[in-house]
Amino acid sequence: MFGKAQNILATMTLLALASLMVGCGETAPELKLETAKAKTEHCVEPDDVMRRNHMDFIKHQRDETVHNGIRTSKYSFKACINCHIPAEKDGKPVNYLTDDHKLNPEHFCATCHAYVGVQLDCFECHSDNPAGAAPADANHGGTAHE
């Protein structure tokens, strides 16, 4: 009697573990770091500092900008996008989501966030590319980059 219950328990534990591991067999999302690497030496901080602290920099700057109107370009979210995301690729803006709403490995922010599995909330409100306009009335360069 007792042994049977233990068996059932063991099976259930195994099943639970197996269900947790579903998806682990998939290969990690592809990392495309060409744009990032090309920009490293021009970035506002060394890349190891940026990797660890970019979220704190932009969070601090966001309060300064929204509440106090401070619009310096160091740590400015818009400046990050303007530098790291190309205005377009193959005639189309580079969006952080692909057409089937997966993180787009071609998008500088999305490529790492997909790799490490960290949610990327910024672009639910912010423009994810320098143009910020639909392809039809894209205003590449010009005023959008100011």
Place this chain on the structure above:
Amino acid sequence: MSKNNIDAYRRKFLVGTGVAAAAVTVAPGLLLRQAQAKPADEAVTDKVRWGMLIDIDNLPNGGQGVVDACKKEHGWGNETHSNDKQKTHWVRTVKVTEKLTKHSFQLPVMCQHCETAPCADVCPTGASFKRADGIVLVDKHICIGCRYCMMACPYKARSLVHEAIYDQKPDSPRGKGTVESCTMCVHRVDEGKQPACVESSGGAIVFGDLNDENSEISKVLKEKGGKQIRADLGLNTGVRYQGI
């Protein structure tokens, strides 16, 4: 937030003492201020209070041009899944007819940038706030979408974004579940430019510093006056009208 408030308080205090000291040493006539771009690293102060004066008699198309210019600048109103009541509006035209005389006119209505803003008063998170220079904004990073501010606003100036938004303008972040309204084109103002609606109005809207008696807006207001909508509420709005 609380840190921001403390900073604002300290700045107010410092600015207050600074102005008092300046007034002692500089003749009053020399206290001229010009509406120009502030340095990017300088915080806004309450020395300035931005305002707009809208002359509806000279506004082409009953203000429809204002609505179009605003849409183009900020990209609102592009929702595809929201119904008409849910769709966002930062500025809308309102037609008013007097019952007895049947005299009617149309005016554009947006956030009136109240000095004592009811939205900021009721907001439970501090997301609705008035910047030191009088511009009323929503900090969408901390807005929880409760819509209390929409209920409190007497001008129906705010709307909630009901659906996921893509292809935003870089200077106008907009997203699902947050409330939005006219920002007086704060991104342009900080660069020393005029709001988009003012630029589109062919001179029918004057934008400027209400605290500076030598600014164009103050001069016109002094000479010809300008009405507030729902002046009875005593909100001391930053947006004033002529011809209503």
